[in-house]
Amino acid sequence: MDIFLKTIGAINDETRIKILKFIDINGEVCVCDIENSFDMIQSRVSRHLKILKDAGFLKVKRVGRWAYYSIRDPLDIFRQNILKEIGFLDIELPTLNKECITNDTSK
Amino acid sequence: MDIFLKTIGAINDETRIKILKFIDINGEVCVCDIENSFDMIQSRVSRHLKILKDAGFLKVKRVGRWAYYSIRDPLDIFRQNILKEIGFLDIELPTLNKECITNDTSK
């Protein structure tokens, strides 16, 4: 029940739905990519990413001072269904803005 | 987005998850059945049922002074998946307590 509520609670927020779909579309991004793309302050982005990660939707890979977030793989069927449903939603997303010093996501 | 958030918001509550699973298992019930089974005050039950109905999970059939709630049919795939997931949850539900004056649900 607790895990289910954590999963549902994570997507019960417009900002997180957008961030989740954004990562699903653009693949691995760092915190500052989202900060720049969405024009949100850093603490807000960091907090939402943590909630999505703790709910099992995202994984994080730390390289140097960067944290790269991406869709967790493997993802169970239920979360896959949620992602699919979010994919159907007609929401406007910003284009990926890679202003961070980083130019390579591949490290 | 609004409909999606309403759907998710409806199941982002332990009480409603229990009520939804209860109705899924027991079939059509009236408000007072839930009131008696869960030992909750009427306004609370009524409110949660309305939220679940407005979110597309339940339908209501009014007969005389009673309101019979049941799982909406047809139910889209996404809500079906949610119901299935809730079905997997290991939560304790009360047994159906039909203390209301009504004895027949079939009218």
Added chain:
DNA sequence: TATTTATATTAATATATCTTGATATATAAG
């Protein structure tokens, strides 16, 4: 080593949601 950059966390405030008790409505029964 001191400074800058990327991220995380915390505290305060704002906003939303839940619960309860009171009241409203509508049907049935006396």
Added chain:
DNA sequence: CTTATATATCAAGATATATTAATATAAATA
């Protein structure tokens, strides 16, 4: 027509969640 029953709605207080600003941590660079 008055009373009782079933349900719905509303207002007030309690609780949870989101946002911001400030601070902490940790790695890279000067």
